[in-house]
Amino acid sequence: MVKPNEDQVLVTIPCHPRYLSVARLLVGGIGAQAGLSIDDVDDMKVAVSEAITNVMDHAYGGELTGSVVLRYRPAPGELTVEVEDTGAGFDPAKIPTHAPPAPGIEGGLGLYLVKELSDSFKVESAPGSGTKITITKKHHA
Amino acid sequence: MVKPNEDQVLVTIPCHPRYLSVARLLVGGIGAQAGLSIDDVDDMKVAVSEAITNVMDHAYGGELTGSVVLRYRPAPGELTVEVEDTGAGFDPAKIPTHAPPAPGIEGGLGLYLVKELSDSFKVESAPGSGTKITITKKHHA
Amino acid sequence: MKVSARNEEWLVVVEVAGELDAATAPALRAILDEQIHQGARWLLVDLQAVDLIASVGVGELIRSVNELNSLGGDLAVICRRPNVLRVFEISGTGELLHVRQAEAEARAALEQARQRQQSQCARAGGEDHGQA
């Protein structure tokens, strides 16, 4: 069970690619404190980057306005990060994440990477109601 | 002039010393992007640590409950960080920051360090109304 | 991130360092496009100094390999960091992009692709056509 708010770092970043590295710094710092390995942290950095990049690409019609809300929730041996926007939303049922796109196809790889690089992930979204992606990475020896 | 919210990273951390390093990571990442030197960043890291430590020590009666709100505002060649709490507050006029405590005296050094390590700093506080410390560090060659 | 390109006999080496994400992929795209535009057909993309790659970085490489293939060229990638290799593996692009851990292997993959291309051209030119 995730603990209540007490052990949460809440971050709001502008919807701009230059803040991707800032979001990753926090994955590194908070993930290391939670006991993730370097490999775990590296994978989580990519997963979180994908979720934030999707906000920039899709949530606000590709405009770099608005902001992205990140919630970092460390627990012993694991880190959960939520990436939330109040943008366009989408129907998760329509996005296949059971296989990567065919080789040679550009795009469509982001959520599949999130799934493969994390221990669990959840998409909460609906057209018109914004999106929340919850990603959990556990410690692997 | 500080730009409006667009270029701001808003962070809420639990009122606990283990998040000091997280706050400093952001000083490093956002400060480097804003063009601060390594020395500038090092000084700003200490200044921000002092302001947050004061919240832990004084705002909530020394209890490690509640949270600290940080606002990182980069601008070309400078970084401003606000450290805000909704705790006890104090009368800034009663705190001398024009000189360090006498050698041999433990404590009372925090705000003096903030002043000396920053380019400008502002204390907004009153008993019962919480505290906001605003610290600006500019690029020095 | 840093990107640079340098010519060697028949190929161009593109070196990338840092984190390859949506903030930095445009710089990679620019240099790859520029090289192809200037006539480069064989690109060795050295990602040994890349700490992290996101899907947008893989996407830029796919875009370039598609363009190179359509022009009769190809690219190969050198990459050693486990986390970067994992992204190529998961994306299933290791073969398309000729991702190799050793520089010599990446060069060999590119050389092979070039020889294949040359013998195809020779056949297309008439010699041995339909014979092998």
Add this chain to the structure above:
Amino acid sequence: MKVSARNEEWLVVVEVAGELDAATAPALRAILDEQIHQGARWLLVDLQAVDLIASVGVGELIRSVNELNSLGGDLAVICRRPNVLRVFEISGTGELLHVRQAEAEARAALEQARQRQQSQCARAGGEDHGQA
């Protein structure tokens, strides 16, 4: 942060590495208290591997030097990083804590303090009392 202590003839070397802030100062305090409790009177505090020191770290050193002085002992600090030196300078504690950039100088400062202490004791013991 890491802290460790090792005995040398008449002094104890305390080595600290990492960031010395409110999260880590309690560990430094514990080792300094333990050493003094066990009878150490001359401490060489090596902060060469400390990346950052906040006022709480300076406070722990002041606390220990006050206690050591009251017991007839002293401490010296080795510190080379400019940002850490700046904090000692601003706090005006460089002399009280015998902060030195070179290990040899810090050892010399401690040796001097010990000789001063020994000659005071000798005088207090009666010899040369009031004579020099």
